Amino acid sequence: MGNTTKNYSTEKDRWQALLNRDSESVSKFFYAVKTTGIYCHPNCSSRLPNRKNVEFFDSREEAEKAGYRACKRCKPQSISQQTAIEQKIIMACRSIEASEAHLKLEDLAKEAGLSPYHFHRQFKKIVGLTPKQYSLSHTSKRFEQRLKTDESVTEAIYSAGYSSSSGAYSKQHDRLAMKPKVYRKGAEGVTITYGIAECFLGWIIVAATEIGVCAIEFDDDPNALAPMVQNRFPKALLQKAGPDFTGLIKDVVQFIRQPDKARHIPLDIQGTAFQQQVWNVLRQIKPGHTLSYTEVAEKIGKPEAVRAVATACASNKIGVLIPCHRVITKDGRISGYRWGVDRKKQLLEREKKAADKA
Ligand SMILES: [Zn+2]
Incomplete structure:
Protein backbone atom coordinates (compact mmCIF):
# COMPACT_ATOMS: atom_id res chain seq x y z
CA MET A 1 0.00 0.00 0.00
CA GLY A 2 1.73 3.24 1.05
CA ASN A 3 0.76 6.78 0.35
CA THR A 4 1.14 6.96 -3.40
CA THR A 5 -2.08 7.61 -5.24
CA LYS A 6 -2.47 5.16 -8.06
CA ASN A 7 -3.79 6.62 -11.26
CA TYR A 8 -4.68 3.39 -13.11
CA SER A 9 -3.55 4.84 -16.41
CA THR A 10 -2.39 1.60 -18.02
CA GLU A 11 -4.48 -1.42 -18.93
CA LYS A 12 -2.13 -3.53 -16.88
CA ASP A 13 -2.79 -1.48 -13.73
CA ARG A 14 -6.49 -1.58 -14.41
CA TRP A 15 -6.59 -5.33 -14.84
CA GLN A 16 -4.58 -5.68 -11.63
CA ALA A 17 -7.16 -3.51 -9.85
CA LEU A 18 -9.87 -5.89 -11.07
CA LEU A 19 -7.97 -8.89 -9.81
CA ASN A 20 -7.59 -7.20 -6.43
CA ARG A 21 -11.17 -5.89 -6.35
CA ASP A 22 -9.40 -2.68 -5.47
CA SER A 23 -11.96 -0.34 -3.90
CA GLU A 24 -9.68 2.68 -4.29
CA SER A 25 -9.88 2.33 -8.05
CA VAL A 26 -13.63 2.84 -8.02
CA SER A 27 -14.82 5.72 -10.21
CA LYS A 28 -11.28 6.15 -11.57
CA PHE A 29 -12.23 3.88 -14.49
CA PHE A 30 -14.85 1.33 -15.53
CA TYR A 31 -14.60 -2.04 -17.22
CA ALA A 32 -16.97 -3.61 -19.68
CA VAL A 33 -17.38 -7.22 -20.76
CA LYS A 34 -17.84 -7.76 -24.49
CA THR A 35 -19.66 -11.08 -24.10
CA THR A 36 -22.32 -9.76 -21.69
CA GLY A 37 -22.59 -6.15 -22.87
CA ILE A 38 -22.37 -4.93 -19.29
CA TYR A 39 -20.05 -2.43 -17.61
CA CYS A 40 -18.99 -2.37 -13.97
CA HIS A 41 -17.00 -0.73 -11.23
CA PRO A 42 -13.56 -2.36 -10.98
CA ASN A 43 -14.45 -3.87 -7.59
CA CYS A 44 -17.77 -5.36 -8.70
CA SER A 45 -18.47 -8.59 -6.89
CA SER A 46 -19.66 -10.42 -10.00
CA ARG A 47 -17.55 -13.21 -11.51
CA LEU A 48 -14.17 -12.12 -12.88
CA PRO A 49 -14.46 -12.00 -16.69
CA ASN A 50 -11.98 -13.43 -19.14
CA ARG A 51 -9.23 -10.85 -19.72
CA LYS A 52 -9.62 -10.97 -23.50
CA ASN A 53 -13.30 -9.96 -23.24
CA VAL A 54 -12.61 -6.91 -21.10
CA GLU A 55 -12.59 -3.36 -22.34
CA PHE A 56 -11.69 -0.36 -20.14
CA PHE A 57 -13.30 3.09 -20.10
CA ASP A 58 -12.38 6.31 -18.33
CA SER A 59 -16.00 7.22 -17.69
CA ARG A 60 -19.37 5.55 -17.59
CA GLU A 61 -20.54 7.89 -20.36
CA GLU A 62 -17.94 6.39 -22.68
CA ALA A 63 -18.94 2.87 -21.73
CA GLU A 64 -22.56 3.69 -22.46
CA LYS A 65 -21.67 5.36 -25.74
CA ALA A 66 -19.95 2.14 -26.73
CA GLY A 67 -23.27 0.36 -26.16
CA TYR A 68 -22.73 -1.18 -22.75
CA ARG A 69 -25.43 -1.36 -20.07
CA ALA A 70 -24.85 -0.67 -16.37
CA CYS A 71 -24.38 -3.72 -14.15
CA LYS A 72 -27.34 -4.33 -11.85
CA ARG A 73 -25.08 -5.53 -9.07
CA CYS A 74 -22.53 -2.72 -8.64
CA LYS A 75 -24.76 -0.02 -10.20
CA PRO A 76 -21.96 2.03 -11.79
CA GLN A 77 -24.52 4.52 -13.15
CA SER A 78 -25.94 5.56 -9.77
CA ILE A 79 -24.13 7.24 -6.92
CA SER A 80 -20.47 6.54 -7.13
CA GLN A 81 -18.88 4.26 -4.60
CA GLN A 82 -16.72 7.16 -3.51
CA THR A 83 -19.93 8.93 -2.52
CA ALA A 84 -20.97 5.79 -0.69
CA ILE A 85 -17.68 5.82 1.21
CA GLU A 86 -18.18 9.49 2.05
CA GLN A 87 -21.60 8.67 3.42
CA LYS A 88 -20.11 5.94 5.58
CA ILE A 89 -17.49 8.34 6.93
CA ILE A 90 -20.16 10.90 7.72
CA MET A 91 -22.13 8.21 9.53
CA ALA A 92 -19.00 7.46 11.53
CA CYS A 93 -18.71 11.15 12.46
CA ARG A 94 -22.28 11.03 13.71
CA SER A 95 -21.49 7.96 15.82
CA ILE A 96 -18.50 9.73 17.33
CA GLU A 97 -20.55 12.85 18.00
CA ALA A 98 -23.28 10.87 19.70
CA SER A 99 -21.08 8.55 21.71
CA GLU A 100 -20.19 9.14 25.33
CA ALA A 101 -17.31 6.69 25.25
CA HIS A 102 -14.26 6.74 23.03
CA LEU A 103 -14.97 4.56 19.99
CA LYS A 104 -12.22 2.26 18.78
CA LEU A 105 -10.92 2.65 15.25
CA GLU A 106 -11.49 -1.06 14.60
CA ASP A 107 -15.15 -0.78 15.62
CA LEU A 108 -15.79 2.34 13.57
CA ALA A 109 -14.14 0.74 10.54
CA LYS A 110 -16.13 -2.44 10.98
CA GLU A 111 -19.38 -0.50 11.15
CA ALA A 112 -18.44 1.26 7.92
CA GLY A 113 -17.50 -2.04 6.29
CA LEU A 114 -13.95 -0.84 5.56
CA SER A 115 -10.55 -2.03 6.68
CA PRO A 116 -9.11 0.04 9.57
CA TYR A 117 -6.35 1.26 7.24
CA HIS A 118 -8.74 2.32 4.49
CA PHE A 119 -11.18 3.80 6.98
CA HIS A 120 -8.51 5.89 8.70
CA ARG A 121 -7.20 7.13 5.38
CA GLN A 122 -10.62 8.03 3.98
CA PHE A 123 -11.66 9.66 7.23
CA LYS A 124 -8.62 11.91 7.24
CA LYS A 125 -9.16 12.76 3.59
CA ILE A 126 -12.84 13.67 3.95
CA VAL A 127 -12.96 15.20 7.42
CA GLY A 128 -9.47 16.67 7.60
CA LEU A 129 -8.85 15.16 11.05
CA THR A 130 -8.06 11.62 12.13
CA PRO A 131 -10.92 9.74 13.83
CA LYS A 132 -9.06 10.14 17.11
CA GLN A 133 -8.64 13.90 16.73
CA TYR A 134 -12.29 14.21 15.79
CA SER A 135 -13.34 12.18 18.79
CA LEU A 136 -11.12 14.26 21.11
CA SER A 137 -12.57 17.54 19.89
CA HIS A 138 -16.04 16.26 20.70
CA THR A 139 -15.16 14.84 24.08
CA SER A 140 -13.61 18.15 24.92
CA LYS A 141 -16.71 20.09 23.89
CA ARG A 142 -19.00 17.83 25.90
CA PHE A 143 -16.74 18.37 28.86
CA GLU A 144 -17.09 22.13 28.67
CA GLN A 145 -20.84 21.80 28.54
CA ARG A 146 -21.03 19.41 31.46
CA LEU A 147 -19.21 21.97 33.54
CA LYS A 148 -22.12 24.33 33.07
CA THR A 149 -24.63 21.91 34.53
CA ASP A 150 -24.84 21.14 38.22
CA GLU A 151 -22.61 18.08 38.22
CA SER A 152 -19.40 18.14 40.21
CA VAL A 153 -16.23 18.69 38.23
CA THR A 154 -15.11 15.13 38.83
CA GLU A 155 -18.39 13.76 37.55
CA ALA A 156 -18.11 16.00 34.53
CA ILE A 157 -14.70 14.58 33.78
CA TYR A 158 -15.89 11.01 33.94
CA SER A 159 -19.16 11.48 32.15
CA ALA A 160 -17.49 13.32 29.30
CA GLY A 161 -15.58 10.16 28.51
CA TYR A 162 -12.16 10.89 29.98
CA SER A 163 -10.61 8.05 31.85
CA SER A 164 -8.76 9.97 34.54
CA SER A 165 -9.05 13.46 35.90
CA SER A 166 -5.38 14.30 35.49
CA GLY A 167 -5.70 13.51 31.80
CA ALA A 168 -8.67 15.79 31.51
CA TYR A 169 -6.91 18.73 33.10
CA SER A 170 -3.95 18.50 30.81
CA LYS A 171 -6.03 17.89 27.68
CA GLN A 172 -8.37 20.75 28.52
CA HIS A 173 -5.58 23.15 29.24
CA ASP A 174 -5.07 24.30 25.68
CA ARG A 175 -8.70 24.79 24.93
CA LEU A 176 -9.96 26.47 28.05
CA ALA A 177 -6.77 28.12 29.25
CA MET A 178 -8.15 27.96 32.78
CA LYS A 179 -8.94 25.32 35.37
CA PRO A 180 -12.37 23.62 35.10
CA LYS A 181 -13.60 25.13 38.37
CA VAL A 182 -12.78 28.62 37.20
CA TYR A 183 -14.39 28.00 33.90
CA ARG A 184 -17.46 26.64 35.60
CA LYS A 185 -17.87 29.54 37.95
CA GLY A 186 -17.43 32.18 35.33
CA ALA A 187 -18.95 30.33 32.47
CA GLU A 188 -21.35 32.34 30.53
CA GLY A 189 -23.51 30.49 27.98
CA VAL A 190 -22.11 29.00 24.83
CA THR A 191 -21.67 31.34 21.91
CA ILE A 192 -23.81 30.33 18.97
CA THR A 193 -23.18 31.85 15.58
CA TYR A 194 -25.93 31.90 13.01
CA GLY A 195 -26.67 32.79 9.43
CA ILE A 196 -29.94 33.05 7.53
CA ALA A 197 -30.59 32.12 3.92
CA GLU A 198 -33.37 31.12 1.58
CA CYS A 199 -33.93 27.61 0.32
CA PHE A 200 -36.74 25.68 -1.33
CA LEU A 201 -38.34 25.22 2.08
CA GLY A 202 -38.50 28.96 2.75
CA TRP A 203 -36.17 30.79 5.12
CA ILE A 204 -33.57 28.74 6.94
CA ILE A 205 -31.35 29.51 9.90
CA VAL A 206 -28.12 27.60 10.40
CA ALA A 207 -26.75 27.95 13.91
CA ALA A 208 -23.44 26.54 15.06
CA THR A 209 -21.13 26.33 18.04
CA GLU A 210 -17.40 26.07 17.48
CA ILE A 211 -17.86 22.31 17.20
CA GLY A 212 -20.57 22.15 14.60
CA VAL A 213 -24.14 22.87 13.58
CA CYS A 214 -26.39 22.79 16.66
CA ALA A 215 -29.68 23.97 15.17
CA ILE A 216 -31.42 24.29 11.83
CA GLU A 217 -34.88 25.82 11.67
CA PHE A 218 -37.27 26.87 8.93
CA ASP A 219 -39.93 29.54 8.74
CA ASP A 220 -41.72 31.75 6.25
CA ASP A 221 -40.64 34.80 8.23
CA PRO A 222 -36.86 35.35 8.42
CA ASN A 223 -37.29 37.44 11.57
CA ALA A 224 -38.82 34.53 13.44
CA LEU A 225 -35.74 32.34 13.06
CA ALA A 226 -33.19 33.70 15.54
CA PRO A 227 -35.76 33.70 18.39
CA MET A 228 -36.50 30.04 17.57
CA VAL A 229 -32.85 29.16 18.14
CA GLN A 230 -32.65 31.29 21.26
CA ASN A 231 -35.65 29.39 22.57
CA ARG A 232 -33.76 26.15 22.16
CA PHE A 233 -30.70 27.48 23.93
CA PRO A 234 -32.06 30.12 26.35
CA LYS A 235 -28.71 30.98 27.96
CA ALA A 236 -26.52 30.97 24.88
CA LEU A 237 -25.13 34.12 23.38
CA LEU A 238 -26.48 34.36 19.85
CA GLN A 239 -24.27 36.10 17.37
CA LYS A 240 -24.89 36.91 13.73
CA ALA A 241 -22.17 35.34 11.62
CA GLY A 242 -19.70 37.12 9.41
CA PRO A 243 -18.86 36.23 5.81
CA ASP A 244 -16.74 33.23 6.88
CA PHE A 245 -20.00 31.45 7.66
CA THR A 246 -21.25 31.56 4.07
CA GLY A 247 -19.52 28.31 3.13
CA LEU A 248 -21.26 26.39 5.88
CA ILE A 249 -24.69 27.79 5.00
CA LYS A 250 -24.11 26.95 1.36
CA ASP A 251 -23.13 23.39 2.31
CA VAL A 252 -26.24 22.97 4.43
CA VAL A 253 -28.59 24.33 1.77
CA GLN A 254 -26.92 22.16 -0.84
CA PHE A 255 -27.25 19.15 1.45
CA ILE A 256 -30.97 19.78 1.89
CA ARG A 257 -31.34 20.04 -1.87
CA GLN A 258 -29.41 16.84 -2.57
CA PRO A 259 -29.27 14.68 0.56
CA ASP A 260 -27.90 11.75 -1.44
CA LYS A 261 -24.73 13.71 -2.22
CA ALA A 262 -22.62 13.28 0.87
CA ARG A 263 -20.94 16.26 2.42
CA HIS A 264 -19.18 16.56 5.69
CA ILE A 265 -21.06 18.97 7.89
CA PRO A 266 -19.93 18.79 11.53
CA LEU A 267 -22.78 18.61 14.02
CA ASP A 268 -22.93 19.55 17.67
CA ILE A 269 -25.72 17.32 18.88
CA GLN A 270 -27.31 18.14 22.22
CA GLY A 271 -29.79 15.72 23.72
CA THR A 272 -30.49 13.03 26.27
ZN1 LIG B 1 -20.93 -4.95 -11.69
Whole structure:
Protein backbone atom coordinates (compact mmCIF):
# COMPACT_ATOMS: atom_id res chain seq x y z
CA MET A 1 0.00 0.00 0.00
CA GLY A 2 1.73 3.24 1.05
CA ASN A 3 0.76 6.78 0.35
CA THR A 4 1.14 6.96 -3.40
CA THR A 5 -2.08 7.61 -5.24
CA LYS A 6 -2.47 5.16 -8.06
CA ASN A 7 -3.79 6.62 -11.26
CA TYR A 8 -4.68 3.39 -13.11
CA SER A 9 -3.55 4.84 -16.41
CA THR A 10 -2.39 1.60 -18.02
CA GLU A 11 -4.48 -1.42 -18.93
CA LYS A 12 -2.13 -3.53 -16.88
CA ASP A 13 -2.79 -1.48 -13.73
CA ARG A 14 -6.49 -1.58 -14.41
CA TRP A 15 -6.59 -5.33 -14.84
CA GLN A 16 -4.58 -5.68 -11.63
CA ALA A 17 -7.16 -3.51 -9.85
CA LEU A 18 -9.87 -5.89 -11.07
CA LEU A 19 -7.97 -8.89 -9.81
CA ASN A 20 -7.59 -7.20 -6.43
CA ARG A 21 -11.17 -5.89 -6.35
CA ASP A 22 -9.40 -2.68 -5.47
CA SER A 23 -11.96 -0.34 -3.90
CA GLU A 24 -9.68 2.68 -4.29
CA SER A 25 -9.88 2.33 -8.05
CA VAL A 26 -13.63 2.84 -8.02
CA SER A 27 -14.82 5.72 -10.21
CA LYS A 28 -11.28 6.15 -11.57
CA PHE A 29 -12.23 3.88 -14.49
CA PHE A 30 -14.85 1.33 -15.53
CA TYR A 31 -14.60 -2.04 -17.22
CA ALA A 32 -16.97 -3.61 -19.68
CA VAL A 33 -17.38 -7.22 -20.76
CA LYS A 34 -17.84 -7.76 -24.49
CA THR A 35 -19.66 -11.08 -24.10
CA THR A 36 -22.32 -9.76 -21.69
CA GLY A 37 -22.59 -6.15 -22.87
CA ILE A 38 -22.37 -4.93 -19.29
CA TYR A 39 -20.05 -2.43 -17.61
CA CYS A 40 -18.99 -2.37 -13.97
CA HIS A 41 -17.00 -0.73 -11.23
CA PRO A 42 -13.56 -2.36 -10.98
CA ASN A 43 -14.45 -3.87 -7.59
CA CYS A 44 -17.77 -5.36 -8.70
CA SER A 45 -18.47 -8.59 -6.89
CA SER A 46 -19.66 -10.42 -10.00
CA ARG A 47 -17.55 -13.21 -11.51
CA LEU A 48 -14.17 -12.12 -12.88
CA PRO A 49 -14.46 -12.00 -16.69
CA ASN A 50 -11.98 -13.43 -19.14
CA ARG A 51 -9.23 -10.85 -19.72
CA LYS A 52 -9.62 -10.97 -23.50
CA ASN A 53 -13.30 -9.96 -23.24
CA VAL A 54 -12.61 -6.91 -21.10
CA GLU A 55 -12.59 -3.36 -22.34
CA PHE A 56 -11.69 -0.36 -20.14
CA PHE A 57 -13.30 3.09 -20.10
CA ASP A 58 -12.38 6.31 -18.33
CA SER A 59 -16.00 7.22 -17.69
CA ARG A 60 -19.37 5.55 -17.59
CA GLU A 61 -20.54 7.89 -20.36
CA GLU A 62 -17.94 6.39 -22.68
CA ALA A 63 -18.94 2.87 -21.73
CA GLU A 64 -22.56 3.69 -22.46
CA LYS A 65 -21.67 5.36 -25.74
CA ALA A 66 -19.95 2.14 -26.73
CA GLY A 67 -23.27 0.36 -26.16
CA TYR A 68 -22.73 -1.18 -22.75
CA ARG A 69 -25.43 -1.36 -20.07
CA ALA A 70 -24.85 -0.67 -16.37
CA CYS A 71 -24.38 -3.72 -14.15
CA LYS A 72 -27.34 -4.33 -11.85
CA ARG A 73 -25.08 -5.53 -9.07
CA CYS A 74 -22.53 -2.72 -8.64
CA LYS A 75 -24.76 -0.02 -10.20
CA PRO A 76 -21.96 2.03 -11.79
CA GLN A 77 -24.52 4.52 -13.15
CA SER A 78 -25.94 5.56 -9.77
CA ILE A 79 -24.13 7.24 -6.92
CA SER A 80 -20.47 6.54 -7.13
CA GLN A 81 -18.88 4.26 -4.60
CA GLN A 82 -16.72 7.16 -3.51
CA THR A 83 -19.93 8.93 -2.52
CA ALA A 84 -20.97 5.79 -0.69
CA ILE A 85 -17.68 5.82 1.21
CA GLU A 86 -18.18 9.49 2.05
CA GLN A 87 -21.60 8.67 3.42
CA LYS A 88 -20.11 5.94 5.58
CA ILE A 89 -17.49 8.34 6.93
CA ILE A 90 -20.16 10.90 7.72
CA MET A 91 -22.13 8.21 9.53
CA ALA A 92 -19.00 7.46 11.53
CA CYS A 93 -18.71 11.15 12.46
CA ARG A 94 -22.28 11.03 13.71
CA SER A 95 -21.49 7.96 15.82
CA ILE A 96 -18.50 9.73 17.33
CA GLU A 97 -20.55 12.85 18.00
CA ALA A 98 -23.28 10.87 19.70
CA SER A 99 -21.08 8.55 21.71
CA GLU A 100 -20.19 9.14 25.33
CA ALA A 101 -17.31 6.69 25.25
CA HIS A 102 -14.26 6.74 23.03
CA LEU A 103 -14.97 4.56 19.99
CA LYS A 104 -12.22 2.26 18.78
CA LEU A 105 -10.92 2.65 15.25
CA GLU A 106 -11.49 -1.06 14.60
CA ASP A 107 -15.15 -0.78 15.62
CA LEU A 108 -15.79 2.34 13.57
CA ALA A 109 -14.14 0.74 10.54
CA LYS A 110 -16.13 -2.44 10.98
CA GLU A 111 -19.38 -0.50 11.15
CA ALA A 112 -18.44 1.26 7.92
CA GLY A 113 -17.50 -2.04 6.29
CA LEU A 114 -13.95 -0.84 5.56
CA SER A 115 -10.55 -2.03 6.68
CA PRO A 116 -9.11 0.04 9.57
CA TYR A 117 -6.35 1.26 7.24
CA HIS A 118 -8.74 2.32 4.49
CA PHE A 119 -11.18 3.80 6.98
CA HIS A 120 -8.51 5.89 8.70
CA ARG A 121 -7.20 7.13 5.38
CA GLN A 122 -10.62 8.03 3.98
CA PHE A 123 -11.66 9.66 7.23
CA LYS A 124 -8.62 11.91 7.24
CA LYS A 125 -9.16 12.76 3.59
CA ILE A 126 -12.84 13.67 3.95
CA VAL A 127 -12.96 15.20 7.42
CA GLY A 128 -9.47 16.67 7.60
CA LEU A 129 -8.85 15.16 11.05
CA THR A 130 -8.06 11.62 12.13
CA PRO A 131 -10.92 9.74 13.83
CA LYS A 132 -9.06 10.14 17.11
CA GLN A 133 -8.64 13.90 16.73
CA TYR A 134 -12.29 14.21 15.79
CA SER A 135 -13.34 12.18 18.79
CA LEU A 136 -11.12 14.26 21.11
CA SER A 137 -12.57 17.54 19.89
CA HIS A 138 -16.04 16.26 20.70
CA THR A 139 -15.16 14.84 24.08
CA SER A 140 -13.61 18.15 24.92
CA LYS A 141 -16.71 20.09 23.89
CA ARG A 142 -19.00 17.83 25.90
CA PHE A 143 -16.74 18.37 28.86
CA GLU A 144 -17.09 22.13 28.67
CA GLN A 145 -20.84 21.80 28.54
CA ARG A 146 -21.03 19.41 31.46
CA LEU A 147 -19.21 21.97 33.54
CA LYS A 148 -22.12 24.33 33.07
CA THR A 149 -24.63 21.91 34.53
CA ASP A 150 -24.84 21.14 38.22
CA GLU A 151 -22.61 18.08 38.22
CA SER A 152 -19.40 18.14 40.21
CA VAL A 153 -16.23 18.69 38.23
CA THR A 154 -15.11 15.13 38.83
CA GLU A 155 -18.39 13.76 37.55
CA ALA A 156 -18.11 16.00 34.53
CA ILE A 157 -14.70 14.58 33.78
CA TYR A 158 -15.89 11.01 33.94
CA SER A 159 -19.16 11.48 32.15
CA ALA A 160 -17.49 13.32 29.30
CA GLY A 161 -15.58 10.16 28.51
CA TYR A 162 -12.16 10.89 29.98
CA SER A 163 -10.61 8.05 31.85
CA SER A 164 -8.76 9.97 34.54
CA SER A 165 -9.05 13.46 35.90
CA SER A 166 -5.38 14.30 35.49
CA GLY A 167 -5.70 13.51 31.80
CA ALA A 168 -8.67 15.79 31.51
CA TYR A 169 -6.91 18.73 33.10
CA SER A 170 -3.95 18.50 30.81
CA LYS A 171 -6.03 17.89 27.68
CA GLN A 172 -8.37 20.75 28.52
CA HIS A 173 -5.58 23.15 29.24
CA ASP A 174 -5.07 24.30 25.68
CA ARG A 175 -8.70 24.79 24.93
CA LEU A 176 -9.96 26.47 28.05
CA ALA A 177 -6.77 28.12 29.25
CA MET A 178 -8.15 27.96 32.78
CA LYS A 179 -8.94 25.32 35.37
CA PRO A 180 -12.37 23.62 35.10
CA LYS A 181 -13.60 25.13 38.37
CA VAL A 182 -12.78 28.62 37.20
CA TYR A 183 -14.39 28.00 33.90
CA ARG A 184 -17.46 26.64 35.60
CA LYS A 185 -17.87 29.54 37.95
CA GLY A 186 -17.43 32.18 35.33
CA ALA A 187 -18.95 30.33 32.47
CA GLU A 188 -21.35 32.34 30.53
CA GLY A 189 -23.51 30.49 27.98
CA VAL A 190 -22.11 29.00 24.83
CA THR A 191 -21.67 31.34 21.91
CA ILE A 192 -23.81 30.33 18.97
CA THR A 193 -23.18 31.85 15.58
CA TYR A 194 -25.93 31.90 13.01
CA GLY A 195 -26.67 32.79 9.43
CA ILE A 196 -29.94 33.05 7.53
CA ALA A 197 -30.59 32.12 3.92
CA GLU A 198 -33.37 31.12 1.58
CA CYS A 199 -33.93 27.61 0.32
CA PHE A 200 -36.74 25.68 -1.33
CA LEU A 201 -38.34 25.22 2.08
CA GLY A 202 -38.50 28.96 2.75
CA TRP A 203 -36.17 30.79 5.12
CA ILE A 204 -33.57 28.74 6.94
CA ILE A 205 -31.35 29.51 9.90
CA VAL A 206 -28.12 27.60 10.40
CA ALA A 207 -26.75 27.95 13.91
CA ALA A 208 -23.44 26.54 15.06
CA THR A 209 -21.13 26.33 18.04
CA GLU A 210 -17.40 26.07 17.48
CA ILE A 211 -17.86 22.31 17.20
CA GLY A 212 -20.57 22.15 14.60
CA VAL A 213 -24.14 22.87 13.58
CA CYS A 214 -26.39 22.79 16.66
CA ALA A 215 -29.68 23.97 15.17
CA ILE A 216 -31.42 24.29 11.83
CA GLU A 217 -34.88 25.82 11.67
CA PHE A 218 -37.27 26.87 8.93
CA ASP A 219 -39.93 29.54 8.74
CA ASP A 220 -41.72 31.75 6.25
CA ASP A 221 -40.64 34.80 8.23
CA PRO A 222 -36.86 35.35 8.42
CA ASN A 223 -37.29 37.44 11.57
CA ALA A 224 -38.82 34.53 13.44
CA LEU A 225 -35.74 32.34 13.06
CA ALA A 226 -33.19 33.70 15.54
CA PRO A 227 -35.76 33.70 18.39
CA MET A 228 -36.50 30.04 17.57
CA VAL A 229 -32.85 29.16 18.14
CA GLN A 230 -32.65 31.29 21.26
CA ASN A 231 -35.65 29.39 22.57
CA ARG A 232 -33.76 26.15 22.16
CA PHE A 233 -30.70 27.48 23.93
CA PRO A 234 -32.06 30.12 26.35
CA LYS A 235 -28.71 30.98 27.96
CA ALA A 236 -26.52 30.97 24.88
CA LEU A 237 -25.13 34.12 23.38
CA LEU A 238 -26.48 34.36 19.85
CA GLN A 239 -24.27 36.10 17.37
CA LYS A 240 -24.89 36.91 13.73
CA ALA A 241 -22.17 35.34 11.62
CA GLY A 242 -19.70 37.12 9.41
CA PRO A 243 -18.86 36.23 5.81
CA ASP A 244 -16.74 33.23 6.88
CA PHE A 245 -20.00 31.45 7.66
CA THR A 246 -21.25 31.56 4.07
CA GLY A 247 -19.52 28.31 3.13
CA LEU A 248 -21.26 26.39 5.88
CA ILE A 249 -24.69 27.79 5.00
CA LYS A 250 -24.11 26.95 1.36
CA ASP A 251 -23.13 23.39 2.31
CA VAL A 252 -26.24 22.97 4.43
CA VAL A 253 -28.59 24.33 1.77
CA GLN A 254 -26.92 22.16 -0.84
CA PHE A 255 -27.25 19.15 1.45
CA ILE A 256 -30.97 19.78 1.89
CA ARG A 257 -31.34 20.04 -1.87
CA GLN A 258 -29.41 16.84 -2.57
CA PRO A 259 -29.27 14.68 0.56
CA ASP A 260 -27.90 11.75 -1.44
CA LYS A 261 -24.73 13.71 -2.22
CA ALA A 262 -22.62 13.28 0.87
CA ARG A 263 -20.94 16.26 2.42
CA HIS A 264 -19.18 16.56 5.69
CA ILE A 265 -21.06 18.97 7.89
CA PRO A 266 -19.93 18.79 11.53
CA LEU A 267 -22.78 18.61 14.02
CA ASP A 268 -22.93 19.55 17.67
CA ILE A 269 -25.72 17.32 18.88
CA GLN A 270 -27.31 18.14 22.22
CA GLY A 271 -29.79 15.72 23.72
CA THR A 272 -30.49 13.03 26.27
CA ALA A 273 -29.13 9.52 25.79
CA PHE A 274 -32.56 8.36 24.63
CA GLN A 275 -32.94 11.20 22.14
CA GLN A 276 -29.48 10.49 20.75
CA GLN A 277 -30.40 6.84 20.30
CA VAL A 278 -33.48 7.83 18.32
CA TRP A 279 -31.60 10.42 16.26
CA ASN A 280 -28.95 7.84 15.47
CA VAL A 281 -31.58 5.59 13.92
CA LEU A 282 -32.99 8.52 11.94
CA ARG A 283 -29.60 9.26 10.47
CA GLN A 284 -29.50 5.76 9.09
CA ILE A 285 -32.67 6.19 7.03
CA LYS A 286 -31.55 6.84 3.48
CA PRO A 287 -33.12 9.60 1.38
CA GLY A 288 -36.17 8.21 -0.42
CA HIS A 289 -36.96 5.83 2.44
CA THR A 290 -39.12 6.18 5.54
CA LEU A 291 -39.66 4.34 8.82
CA SER A 292 -42.68 4.39 11.11
CA TYR A 293 -42.41 5.52 14.73
CA THR A 294 -43.05 1.89 15.69
CA GLU A 295 -40.16 0.68 13.54
CA VAL A 296 -37.81 3.24 15.08
CA ALA A 297 -38.89 2.11 18.57
CA GLU A 298 -38.19 -1.49 17.59
CA LYS A 299 -34.78 -0.58 16.19
CA ILE A 300 -33.63 0.90 19.48
CA GLY A 301 -34.88 -2.18 21.29
CA LYS A 302 -37.77 -0.41 23.02
CA PRO A 303 -40.84 -1.46 21.03
CA GLU A 304 -43.18 -0.06 23.69
CA ALA A 305 -41.65 3.44 23.50
CA VAL A 306 -43.46 4.60 20.34
CA ARG A 307 -44.75 7.77 21.98
CA ALA A 308 -41.35 8.66 23.42
CA VAL A 309 -39.85 8.12 19.96
CA ALA A 310 -42.34 10.57 18.47
CA THR A 311 -41.43 13.10 21.15
CA ALA A 312 -37.71 12.62 20.48
CA CYS A 313 -38.34 13.17 16.76
CA ALA A 314 -40.26 16.34 17.56
CA SER A 315 -37.45 17.65 19.75
CA ASN A 316 -34.85 17.32 17.01
CA LYS A 317 -33.08 20.65 16.77
CA ILE A 318 -31.18 20.00 13.56
CA GLY A 319 -33.86 19.92 10.86
CA VAL A 320 -33.25 17.79 7.75
CA LEU A 321 -29.62 16.99 8.65
CA ILE A 322 -31.07 14.73 11.31
CA PRO A 323 -33.89 13.52 9.08
CA CYS A 324 -36.83 13.30 11.46
CA HIS A 325 -38.99 14.01 8.40
CA ARG A 326 -38.33 10.43 7.27
CA VAL A 327 -40.49 9.06 10.08
CA ILE A 328 -44.18 8.64 9.31
CA THR A 329 -47.12 6.90 10.95
CA LYS A 330 -47.64 3.15 10.71
CA ASP A 331 -50.43 3.58 8.15
CA GLY A 332 -48.20 5.78 5.99
CA ARG A 333 -49.58 9.18 6.91
CA ILE A 334 -47.26 12.18 6.91
CA SER A 335 -48.02 13.42 10.39
CA GLY A 336 -46.65 16.20 12.58
CA TYR A 337 -43.51 18.08 11.71
CA ARG A 338 -42.07 20.88 13.76
CA TRP A 339 -41.56 22.99 10.65
CA GLY A 340 -44.97 22.21 9.13
CA VAL A 341 -46.43 19.16 7.42
CA ASP A 342 -46.14 20.88 4.03
CA ARG A 343 -42.38 21.09 4.38
CA LYS A 344 -42.24 17.44 5.40
CA LYS A 345 -44.30 16.49 2.34
CA GLN A 346 -42.07 18.51 0.05
CA LEU A 347 -38.93 16.95 1.44
CA LEU A 348 -40.24 13.40 1.16
CA GLU A 349 -41.55 13.88 -2.37
CA ARG A 350 -38.27 15.36 -3.52
CA GLU A 351 -36.21 12.61 -1.95
CA LYS A 352 -38.46 9.91 -3.37
CA LYS A 353 -38.14 11.37 -6.86
CA ALA A 354 -34.36 11.57 -6.64
CA ALA A 355 -34.13 8.00 -5.34
CA ASP A 356 -36.37 6.69 -8.13
CA LYS A 357 -34.21 8.40 -10.71
CA ALA A 358 -30.96 6.94 -9.33
ZN1 LIG B 1 -20.93 -4.95 -11.69
